[in-house]
Amino acid sequence: MSIIEIKNLTKHFKVLNRREGLLGAARDLFSTDYKMIKAVDDISFEIQPGEIVGYIGPNGAGKSTTIKMMTGILKPTSGMILVNGQIPYKNRQRNVQNIGVIFGQRTQLWWDLPVIESFKLLKEIYRVDQQTYDRQMGMFNELSNLKALHSQAVRSLSLGQRMLCDIAASFLHNPRIVFLDEPTIGLDVSIKAKIRDLIKELNRTQNTTIILTTHDIGDVEALCSRIIIIDQGRVLYDGDIKRVHQLFGGFRTLKAHVVPFLGDETVEQVRRVLEDCYGQSENLTVRSRETGWVNITVNQDKMPLLEVLNVAMSNFEIKDVQIVEITLESIIRRLYDGALK
Amino acid sequence: MKRYLHLTKNTYMVGLVWRFNAIFTVLSNLFYIVVIYFLWKNIYGSQATLREMTFPQTFIYLALTSSLFVVFKTFVDWQISRDIISGVITMDLIKPLDYQVSVLFRSAGFMLVQLTLIALPTLVILLVVFHAQMPIGINLLFFAISLVLAYLLSFMIDYMVGLTSFYTQSLWGISTAKEIIVLVLSGALIPIRFFPDALRNVLVYLPFQAIYNAPISILTDPILRTPDYLNMLGIQLLWVIAILVISRLFYAQAIKVLTIAGG
Numbered sequence: 001m002s003i004i005e006i007k008n009l010t011k012h013f014k015v016l017n018r019r020e021g022l023l024g025a026a027r028d029l030f031s032t033d034y035k036m037i038k039a040v041d042d043i044s045f046e047i048q049p050g051e052i053v054g055y056i057g058p059n060g061a062g063k064s065t066t067i068k069m070m071t072g073i074l075k076p077t078s079g080m081i082l083v084n085g086q087i088p089y090k091n092r093q094r095n096v097q098n099i100g101v102i103f104g105q106r107t108q109l110w111w112d113l114p115v116i117e118s119f120k121l122l123k124e125i126y127r128v129d130q131q132t133y134d135r136q137m138g139m140f141n142e143l144s145n146l147k148a149l150h151s152q153a154v155r156s157l158s159l160g161q162r163m164l165c166d167i168a169a170s171f172l173h174n175p176r177i178v179f180l181d182e183p184t185i186g187l188d189v190s191i192k193a194k195i196r197d198l199i200k201e202l203n204r205t206q207n208t209t210i211i212l213t214t215h216d217i218g219d220v221e222a223l224c225s226r227i228i229i230i231d232q233g234r235v236l237y238d239g240d241i242k243r244v245h246q247l248f249g250g251f252r253t254l255k256a257h258v259v260p261f262l263g264d265e266t267v268e269q270v271r272r273v274l275e276d277c278y279g280q281s282e283n284l285t286v287r288s289r290e291t292g293w294v295n296i297t298v299n300q301d302k303m304p305l306l307e308v309l310n311v312a313m314s315n316f317e318i319k320d321v322q323i324v325e326i327t328l329e330s331i332i333r334r335l336y337d338g339a340l341k
Numbered sequence: 342m343k344r345y346l347h348l349t350k351n352t353y354m355v356g357l358v359w360r361f362n363a364i365f366t367v368l369s370n371l372f373y374i375v376v377i378y379f380l381w382k383n384i385y386g387s388q389a390t391l392r393e394m395t396f397p398q399t400f401i402y403l404a405l406t407s408s409l410f411v412v413f414k415t416f417v418d419w420q421i422s423r424d425i426i427s428g429v430i431t432m433d434l435i436k437p438l439d440y441q442v443s444v445l446f447r448s449a450g451f452m453l454v455q456l457t458l459i460a461l462p463t464l465v466i467l468l469v470v471f472h473a474q475m476p477i478g479i480n481l482l483f484f485a486i487s488l489v490l491a492y493l494l495s496f497m498i499d500y501m502v503g504l505t506s507f508y509t510q511s512l513w514g515i516s517t518a519k520e521i522i523v524l525v526l527s528g529a530l531i532p533i534r535f536f537p538d539a540l541r542n543v544l545v546y547l548p549f550q551a552i553y554n555a556p557i558s559i560l561t562d563p564i565l566r567t568p569d570y571l572n573m574l575g576i577q578l579l580w581v582i583a584i585l586v587i588s589r590l591f592y593a594q595a596i597k598v599l600t601i602a603g604g
Contacts (some may be wrong), residue, residue: 074599093437093439103431103433119349124344125344125436126437
C-alpha cells in the first residue's frame with residue numbers, strides 16, 4: 001500500500017496585482033484586482049514505504065507548496081492527498097505525530113540551550129519511550145558522533161553540525177515519513193557527504209520513507225533511486241533516476257577562459273572550429289554566459305572531453321579551464337525540449 | 342500536560358541564560374518605583390488619606406502593579422508576530438501540540454523567570470526599605486489563584502494581538518495601543534479607586550482591571566473580606582472563559598490566512 005497518495009492535487013493562491021509608485025500603493029489598499037497563481041497544478045503520484053524520492057525543480061516550481069500540503073500546513077484547493085492513509089490538514093495534531101520535517105533554512109532546536117535539551121523536549125512532545133529514545137540517540141551517536149555536541153549551545157554550532165542535529169531531531173520519534181527540504185543548503189562538500197550518509201543509513205535501518213527536495217543534483221544522485229521533477233506546478237518527469245542519468249549523465253560543461261575575448265565573435269569562432277572537427281550535433285553546444293568565458297557542453301559518451309579541449313587549445317589561447325557538472329536547470333531545459341519522449 | 346510543562350522548563354532555562362536582561366529590568370523597575378514614591382508623596386501632601394487610601398497603601402499598590410506588569414510582559418505578541426511574518430510558525434505547526442497551549446507554556450517559562458528574578462527581589466526591597474505592610478492570612482491563597490487567572494488574561498490578550506500579524510505586517514501600533522489601554526484601564530498606572538465613580542463602576546466589569554487590580558487588591562487591601570475576594574475571582578474567571586472562547590475562534594479564523602492563502 002502506498003504511504004503517500006496524491007491525485008489531481010491543485011493549489012491556487014490569490015495574489016493582489018500591485019501597482020507602481022506611491023499613488024499605486026494607495027490605490028492597492030482598496031484594490032480587488034486579484035490574479036490566481038497556480039502553485040501546484042494537477043499533480044498525481046504515489047510513494048511506497050521505504051522509498052527515498054527526490055522531489056526536485058527550480059525555485060518557485062511548487063515543491064514547498066506540495067510539501068506543506070503533505071505536512072498538513074496548507075489546505076489543497078482541490079484534489080486528493082493521503083499521507084499514512086490520513087488527510088493531512090484534518091486533525092493536524094494527530095497526523096504530524098508520524099512525520100518528521102526539516103526545512104533547511106530553519107531549525108527546530110532551541111537556540112540558547114545545549115543541544116541535548118532540544119532532544120529531551122522532543123522526547124516529551126512525541127511521547128517517545130525511554131527505550132526507543134536511548135536506541136535512537138545511540139544510533140545517532142554511532143553515525144555522526146553527536147554525543148560530542150550534546151552540551152554545546154545550538155547558537156555555537158556550525159551550520160553543518162546544526163543540520164546533523166536537526167536531521168537527528170526529526171528522526172528521533174522514528175516517524176514513518178520524513179520530509180527533507182534542502183537539507184544540504186549552504187554546506188561544504190565534506191559535511192554534505194556526512195549528511196547524505198546519515199540520511200541513507202537512517203533510511204536503511206528504519207525503513208523511513210524520505211521525500212527530499214534539493215537543488216543539489218549531487219544529493220539526488222547519492223540518495224535517490226526515483227525522482228519526481230516538477231516545474232510550474234506540473235510533474236515533468238516521474239521515474240527512475242537511471243533513465244535521466246543515462247540521458248544527461250554524459251554531459252559535462254567545459255568552461256574555457258579565452259583571450260582575446262571578442263564576445264559573440266569568439267563564441268562563433270570556437271563553435272566553427274569544433275564543428276569542423278566533430279560535425280554539428282546535439283552532443284555539442286557552445287555558448288557564453290559571462291565575459292571572457294566560453295562554455296562548451298559535450299556528451300562525454302560520444303566525444304572525449306579532453307580531446308575537445310585539445311582541439312580548442314590548439315586553435316585558441318586558453319588561460320584557464322573549469323569543468324562544470326550538469327545542473328538541474330539544464331536537465332529541466334532538456335526535458336522541455338522533449339529529450340525523454 | 343507533562344509535554345507542555347517541558348516547554349516551560351526550557352524557556353525558564355533560556356530566561357536564566359539571559360540573566361543580564363533580568364538585572365537591568367530589576368534596576369529600571371526599582372527606578373520607576375522610586376519615581377512613584379516621590380510623585381505620590383507630593384500628591385498626598387499633608388493629607389492622610391485620599392479616596393480612603395493612605396499614602397503607604399497607594400504606594401505599595403502601585404509598586405506591586407508595576408512589578409506585576411513587568412512580570413507579565415513576556416512579549417508574546419512580538420514573538421507570535423515575528424514567527425508569523427518570518428514563517429517560523431510552520432515549525433510549531435508540524436508539532437503534535439496545540440498552538441495556543443504551547444505558546445502559553447513557553448510564555449509561562451519567561452513569566453516565572455521574571456517572577457523569581459524581578460518580582461521577588463522587588464518585594465523584598467519593598468518590605469525592607471519601604472517597610473511595606475500587607476494583610477497576611479487567607480487572602481494569600483486567593484491572591485495565588487487570582488494571579489494565575491490574571492496571567493491567563495494578560496497572556497490571551499497579548500496572544501490575540503500577536504495573531505493580528507496574519508492580517509497586517511506591522512505590530513507596533515496595535516501593540517502600543519494595547520499596552521496603554523491595559524495600563525490605564527487596569528489600575529496599573531492609577532489605582533482604580535481614584536477614577537470617577539461612574540467610570541469605576543464600568544471598569545470593575547472590564548477584563549483589564551482583572552489583570553492588575555484584582556490580584557494586587559486581594560493581596561494588599563485590608564478592607565476586603567472573603568465575599569469580596571470571591572466576587573473578584575468570579576469576574577476574573579468569567580473573563581478568562583469568555584476571552585478563551587474568543588481567542589480560539591480568532592485563531593481558527595486567522596490560521597486560514599496561512600492554510601488557504603499560504604501566508
